[in-house]
Amino acid sequence: MKKFALAFVSAGVAVSTFVLAQPPLTVRTPPQFEMAPGKLPEKPVQDAILGLLTAIEADDYANFLRIGDDEFKTDLTKEKFTRMVEITAARLEKGYNVIYFGDMKKSPYTIYLWKLSFKDGGRDVLGEISLRDDKVVGIFIH
């Protein structure tokens, strides 16, 4: 949560003039609502999402790692992968759709969000992946 830490700005006052500076009045425009997104992500992103899901469904750790970069390979241990398989593989096997929700800026990466909608009619799953040079650097399942 350090990212959102308050920044305090101290204002200098010219003592000789005895005039106290007033902060400028800001009129903030209300939040605007928009739809996201208007188009599907680039092909490498689509391939990465489907590749990861196919590897989870097939319980294929080697293929799962192949899609990721070195950092991903270190972080995604076999135990973590097995946990993903236990939770989702059986549901994936019955069929699913991937609905692309758009991207999000999280410096230095762009995060791609998508929903897994299972054909078993049960709960949806929200997923995130981030890529660098067409390799997955992170995956997060909500």
Place this chain on the structure above:
Amino acid sequence: MKNFAPVFAVGAVALCSLVFAQPPIAPAAKPPKIELAATELPSKAMQDKLIALFEAIEADDYANFTRAITDEFKTALPKKLFATVTASIGPRLEKGYDLAYMGQIRKGGFKTYVWKIMFRDAGDEVLATLSIKSVPDEDQAAEKVAGLFLS
């Protein structure tokens, strides 16, 4: 994950015929495809609900924040925890923000709406998932906020 436990059907076999029933061959699942999400914004009431929550966070106003949330959410979010949220995100909201609606997900008895907060300070964006639950309120059901997850 008990909800999704496989259900095994037991088939009866007529012994006298000595014919063993073969399980039907399940059609191969169609390959997954990627689709685009929602094509329209949620209702004005839902938009207002979200804005009201953000205004309460911005103003560090716990009383207003908890006015439209479920008892369970209120228990899970004591004032101290709320203060942590307001300290981290309140100043950024105060500088201005816009919202992009990303779509809806099905989560048990909740309607969960996924939003992206785009701050006007041009910094990192934040994902906001808002879960709504219908709860009995006197004679009619009211839609209350059952969760707001910021990540």
